[in-house]
Amino acid sequence: MRFTTSTSIEYPTGTPSRPSHLRQSNARTLLRLLRENSPCSKADLVRLSGLSAPTVSSAVTYLESLNLVENLGDGESSGGRPPEMLRFNATHGYVAGVDIGGTRLRMVLADLNGRIVTQWATQFTEKQRTPKAVCGLIHDGLKMMCQDASTSLKKVLHITVGAPGVTNVNSGVVLSAPNLRDWNDVPLRSMIEREIGTEATVENDTNLAAVGEQWRGSASGIENFIFIALGTGVGAGIFLRGHLHHGANWSAGEIGYSAVHGQPRRTIEVHQTGQMERSIGGLGIEAEWQKLLARERRSTPELAKLRATEIFDLAVDGDRLAIQVVNSTSQILTDCIVEMSLVLDPEVVILGGGVGSHPELCRGTEKLLAHNEFARPQVRSSSLGTQAQLHGAIFLSLTATEARLLA
Amino acid sequence: MRFTTSTSIEYPTGTPSRPSHLRQSNARTLLRLLRENSPCSKADLVRLSGLSAPTVSSAVTYLESLNLVENLGDGESSGGRPPEMLRFNATHGYVAGVDIGGTRLRMVLADLNGRIVTQWATQFTEKQRTPKAVCGLIHDGLKMMCQDASTSLKKVLHITVGAPGVTNVNSGVVLSAPNLRDWNDVPLRSMIEREIGTEATVENDTNLAAVGEQWRGSASGIENFIFIALGTGVGAGIFLRGHLHHGANWSAGEIGYSAVHGQPRRTIEVHQTGQMERSIGGLGIEAEWQKLLARERRSTPELAKLRATEIFDLAVDGDRLAIQVVNSTSQILTDCIVEMSLVLDPEVVILGGGVGSHPELCRGTEKLLAHNEFARPQVRSSSLGTQAQLHGAIFLSLTATEARLLA
DNA sequence: CTAAATTTGTTAATAAACTTTACAAAGTTT
DNA sequence: AAACTTTGTAAAGTTTATTAACAAATTTAG
Numbered sequence: 001m002r003f004t005t006s007t008s009i010e011y012p013t014g015t016p017s018r019p020s021h022l023r024q025s026n027a028r029t030l031l032r033l034l035r036e037n038s039p040c041s042k043a044d045l046v047r048l049s050g051l052s053a054p055t056v057s058s059a060v061t062y063l064e065s066l067n068l069v070e071n072l073g074d075g076e077s078s079g080g081r082p083p084e085m086l087r088f089n090a091t092h093g094y095v096a097g098v099d100i101g102g103t104r105l106r107m108v109l110a111d112l113n114g115r116i117v118t119q120w121a122t123q124f125t126e127k128q129r130t131p132k133a134v135c136g137l138i139h140d141g142l143k144m145m146c147q148d149a150s151t152s153l154k155k156v157l158h159i160t161v162g163a164p165g166v167t168n169v170n171s172g173v174v175l176s177a178p179n180l181r182d183w184n185d186v187p188l189r190s191m192i193e194r195e196i197g198t199e200a201t202v203e204n205d206t207n208l209a210a211v212g213e214q215w216r217g218s219a220s221g222i223e224n225f226i227f228i229a230l231g232t233g234v235g236a237g238i239f240l241r242g243h244l245h246h247g248a249n250w251s252a253g254e255i256g257y258s259a260v261h262g263q264p265r266r267t268i269e270v271h272q273t274g275q276m277e278r279s280i281g282g283l284g285i286e287a288e289w290q291k292l293l294a295r296e297r298r299s300t301p302e303l304a305k306l307r308a309t310e311i312f313d314l315a316v317d318g319d320r321l322a323i324q325v326v327n328s329t330s331q332i333l334t335d336c337i338v339e340m341s342l343v344l345d346p347e348v349v350i351l352g353g354g355v356g357s358h359p360e361l362c363r364g365t366e367k368l369l370a371h372n373e374f375a376r377p378q379v380r381s382s383s384l385g386t387q388a389q390l391h392g393a394i395f396l397s398l399t400a401t402e403a404r405l406l407a
Numbered sequence: 408m409r410f411t412t413s414t415s416i417e418y419p420t421g422t423p424s425r426p427s428h429l430r431q432s433n434a435r436t437l438l439r440l441l442r443e444n445s446p447c448s449k450a451d452l453v454r455l456s457g458l459s460a461p462t463v464s465s466a467v468t469y470l471e472s473l474n475l476v477e478n479l480g481d482g483e484s485s486g487g488r489p490p491e492m493l494r495f496n497a498t499h500g501y502v503a504g505v506d507i508g509g510t511r512l513r514m515v516l517a518d519l520n521g522r523i524v525t526q527w528a529t530q531f532t533e534k535q536r537t538p539k540a541v542c543g544l545i546h547d548g549l550k551m552m553c554q555d556a557s558t559s560l561k562k563v564l565h566i567t568v569g570a571p572g573v574t575n576v577n578s579g580v581v582l583s584a585p586n587l588r589d590w591n592d593v594p595l596r597s598m599i600e601r602e603i604g605t606e607a608t609v610e611n612d613t614n615l616a617a618v619g620e621q622w623r624g625s626a627s628g629i630e631n632f633i634f635i636a637l638g639t640g641v642g643a644g645i646f647l648r649g650h651l652h653h654g655a656n657w658s659a660g661e662i663g664y665s666a667v668h669g670q671p672r673r674t675i676e677v678h679q680t681g682q683m684e685r686s687i688g689g690l691g692i693e694a695e696w697q698k699l700l701a702r703e704r705r706s707t708p709e710l711a712k713l714r715a716t717e718i719f720d721l722a723v724d725g726d727r728l729a730i731q732v733v734n735s736t737s738q739i740l741t742d743c744i745v746e747m748s749l750v751l752d753p754e755v756v757i758l759g760g761g762v763g764s765h766p767e768l769c770r771g772t773e774k775l776l777a778h779n780e781f782a783r784p785q786v787r788s789s790s791l792g793t794q795a796q797l798h799g800a801i802f803l804s805l806t807a808t809e810a811r812l813l814a
Numbered sequence: 815c816t817a818a819a820t821t822t823g824t825t826a827a828t829a830a831a832c833t834t835t836a837c838a839a840a841g842t843t844t
Numbered sequence: 845a846a847a848c849t850t851t852g853t854a855a856a857g858t859t860t861a862t863t864a865a866c867a868a869a870t871t872t873a874g
Contacts, residue, residue: 014440014456017432019830019861025424026832043851050423052833053852074840080850081840224655238750240652247752248631251781254749259742265668268745268779335666338675342661343645343747345654372675374658426832426859433861450822459862460823481869487821488869 026051027059028406031068034088035113039072041083060086068092068405090115093157094149095401096198097393098138099205100163102179102232105137109145109156110394112401114215118148119390131174131186135195142196157401159198160393161188162205164233168250172202175250176270179233199404201396205389206253207244209352209382210237212392217384218350225348226340227382228255228333230356234277240344256281261335276336280329282308282355288328292321312358330364337365341375352382433458434466435813438475441495442520446479448490467493475499475812497522500564501556502808503605504800505545506612507570509586509639512544516552516563517801519808521622525555526797538581538593542602549603564808566605567800568595569612571640575657579609582657583677586640606811608803612796613660614651616759616789617644619799624791625757632755633747634789635662635740637763641684647751663688668742683743687736689715689762695735699728719765737771744772748782759789 075085090113165177172189210227227237236253238245257274285308293299314322470476482492497520572584579596617634634644643660645652664681692715700706721729
C-alpha cells in the first residue's frame with residue numbers, strides 16, 4: 001500500500017461512469033422498451049425513451065447487429081412515411097425451468113418472451129434420484145426439448161432448477177431435502193453447469209412457485225405476499241417488497257415446524273416432521289379423517305384410504321365428518337396466517353400445493369380470517385397449480401439472462 | 408394519443424442517459440468516497456474511483472463550488488509534491504431526529520457525518536400531546552438546538568420523526584397511536600413541513616430503533632434481523648435484506664397481538680390490548696409477579712409495586728419467584744421468536760425497549776432457544792438503549808438528504 | 815549542494831456519445 | 845398535383861470523458 005498520510009484506504013472502490021456507459025444504458029433501456037412494446041417503430045422508441053432520433057437509430061442498429069431485434073418491414077402509415085416495425089427477437093435464445101419433485105422430473109423450455117415452447121417430464125426410478133443421475137436426466141430432457149423446438153442446446157442461455165429443500169441460492173448448493181434421500185450439501189448448480197455447459201440457478205421449489213404466482217398467477221403485481229404450499233410437506237415462499245426473502249440461512253418459510261395452537265410445545269429438530277406439517281400436511285389431514293371415521297364407527301376400507309383432496313371434495317357434498325376435517329384444517333391454517341400477518345402484513349396469501357389449492361380450504365380460511373379487524377390478508381387459491389414452480393423458474397431464468405444479453 | 412399503428416403505447420416511459428448524467432453520477436461517487444475517506448487528496452480519489460485525474464479535478468472543483476467539500480491545505484508528502492487534503496464539509500447542513508414518546512419529546516441534531524452535535528428534550532403536559540402542539544414543540548426544540556449549535560434553521564435539511572403507532576411512511580400519516588389520545592390519521596409530515604419549512608419523514612418508533620441498531624448498535628452490518636421492543640407496549644421492527652419491512656398496510660411487526668401458546672385463541676381487535684402484550688408487556692409481567700406473590704402469601708405493598716425491570720433485578724439476586732417470572736416471560740418470548748424465525752430466518756434478534764433490554768431476559772431467552780436445532784437466531788440486547796430511535800431517525804434523515812445534496 | 819526521482823495536479827489534444835438542425839423519403843390529404 | 849405529415853438519416857455542434865504532455869513541489873541519492 002502506497003498510501004501514507006491518512007489512516008488507511010483500500011483501492012479501488014469506485015464505479016466510474018464513462019461515455020460508453022451511456023450507450024450501454026440506453027441500449028438496455030431501448031431493449032426493455034422494445035420487449036414491452038413489440039412491435040413498434042424507431043419513432044415510437046423516440047417517444048417512449050425520450051432520446052433523440054439519431055441516438056435511437058444508432059442503438060437499434062447495434063441491437064440488430066447482436067440479433068436481438070428484427071425488422072419486420074413497413075407498418076401502416078398514420079399520415080406520413082410508413083414506419084419500419086421492429087420486434088424483440090424472442091428466439092435469440094431460450095431459457096429452461098426444471099422442477100425436481102419427489103416422484104418425477106418436469107421441465108419446460110421458453111423463449112425470451114417467457115412463452116413456453118415445449119415441455120418434458122419423466123418419472124424417477126429409485127436409482128435416478130441421486131444428484132448425479134438427476135443432472136443426467138436434466139441434460140437428456142433439455143436435449144429432447146431443444147430438438148422438439150428445432151433449436152440447439154447452445155441457444156439455451158440459462159436454466160433454473162427447483163429443488164424440494166433448503167437451498168443456498170448464492171452458492172447453488174441444496175443444503176437438505178427431506179424427500180430426496182441423501183441430498184445434503186449437494187452443489188447442484190456447479191454440477192449442472194459442468195454437465196450441460198449452461199449457466200444455472202438453483203432455488204427452493206416453493207419459492208419458485210411464489211415467483212410464478214407473482215409473475216403470471218394469483219399474486220400478479222402484488223409486492224407483499226406469502227405463498228403457502230400444502231401438500232405432503234408444508235412450507236411457504238415469502239415474497240416481500242417485490243423480492244423473494246430467503247433469510248440468513250436460506251431457511252425462511254419453513255413453517256412446517258411451526259407450533260399448532262392447543263398442541264404441546266416442542267423443540268425444533270431437523271429430522272423430525274414439524275408440528276404444523278403433521279397437522280395440516282396431506283398425511284395429517286388423512287390421519288385426522290381416519291380418526292374421526294373410527295370414532296363414529298363409519299370406517300370402511302374405501303373411505304379410510306381417501307386422499308386429502310378427496311376428503312375436501314366430500315365436504316363440498318355436505319359430508320359432516322369431512323366438513324369437520326375442513327374446519328379444523330382451516331382453523332389451524334388461519335392461526336398460522338394470522339401469526340405471519342402480524343409479523344409481515346402481507347397483502348395476499350396464496351394457498352397452493354396439491355392440498356392447499358382446494359377451493360374449499362380457501363373458503364374456510366377466508367371465513368375464519370374475516371373475524372379479525374386486521375391481520376386479515378386476502379386469501380386466494382393458486383391459479384397456476386402444479387405449473388407455478390416451472391413458471392417461476394422461467395421468470396428467474398429470464399431475469400438472470402436479461403443482464404447478460406447486453407454484457 | 409398520436410399513436411395509431413400498434414395496439415396502444417403510453418408515452419413517455421424511458422429514462423434517457425445523457426452526457427450530463429455522467430457528471431452527476433461521478434460527482435455522487437466522489438462525494439460518497441470523500442465521506443467515507445475524509446480527509447484524502449485528489450490523487451487518492453483518482454485511485455479510489457478509477458476515474459482520470461482531470462475528471463476528478465473538475466468534479467472536486469464542482470463540489471467545492473457547492474460548499475460540499477473543503478480544502479484543508481497541504482498534507483504530508485510521501486516522496487513528492489505534497490497533496491492538497493480534501494474533506495467532506497459535514498457542516499454544510501444538519502439533520503434532526505425526533506422521538507415522540509408517551510410522556511416526553513426528545514430531539515437530536517446531527518451534522519452530515521451523523522455526529523450528534525446537540526440534543527433537547529421536554530416532558531409533555533397533557534394538553535401538549537395533540538398533534539398540533541407536538542409540531543409546535545418540535546419547532547421550539549429545533550430552534551433551541553440550532554442556537555446551541557450556532558447554526559440556522561435554514562441549514563437543517565431534513566427531520567425524521569418517530570411516532571409510537573402505525574405509520575404510513577409514504578404519505579407521512581400516523582394511522583393510529585394507542586398511547587397518544589386521538590392520534591388517528593394524523594398527517595404529521597405535512598403538518599411539520601408546513602410548520603417548520605423543512606422536508607420531513609415520519610416513521611414508527613420501533614422501526615427507527617431497529618434502523619439505529621443496524622447503523623451503529625447491536626445489529627451493525629446485519630442484513631436480516633428483528634428488533635423486539637418490550638416496554639409497556641410490545642412490537643417489532645422487521646429489518647430484511649438490508650431494509651425495513653413495512654408490509655402492505657404499514658402494520659408489519661405488530662406482534663403485541665400474537666397468540667400466546669397455551670392461552671385460548673382470540674380474534675384480533677384494534678382497540679383491545681393484544682395477547683402477547685398482556686403477557687410479556689411491562690404491565691403483564693408485573694401482574695404475573697403480583698399473582699405469584701399473592702399465591703405464596705409474600706405480597707407486601709413494597710414488593711407489589713415493583714416495576715418489571717426491578718423484578719428482573721431481583722431474579723439476578725436469586726429470588727425464587729422473580730426467577731419464575733423471568734422464566735415464564737423468556738418462554739413466551741422464545742416461542743414468539745421461534746415462530747418468527749421459522750418464517751423469516753433472521754440472523755439476529757435484538758431485544759430492546761425498557762423491559763426487553765434487561766440482560767437477564769436475554770440470557771433466559773438464549774438458553775431456551777439453544778434447545779432448537781434451527782430457528783435459533785442469535786439474541787442480543789439493544790446496545791443503544793433509549794437512544795436507538797434517535798440514531799435511527801438521524802440515519803433516515805441522512806439517507807433522505809444524500810439524494811438531495813446533488814440534485 | 816545539486817541533480818534525479820517521485821508524487822501531485824493542470825493544460826491541451828483527442829475520443830465517445832448525445833443533441834439540434836437540416837433534409838431526404840414516402841406516404842396521406844386537399 | 846401540391847401541400848402536409850410522418851419517418852428516418854446525415855452533418856454539425858455540445859458535453860464529458862480520456863490520454864499525453866507538462867508544471868510544481870517535495871524527497872532521495874550521489
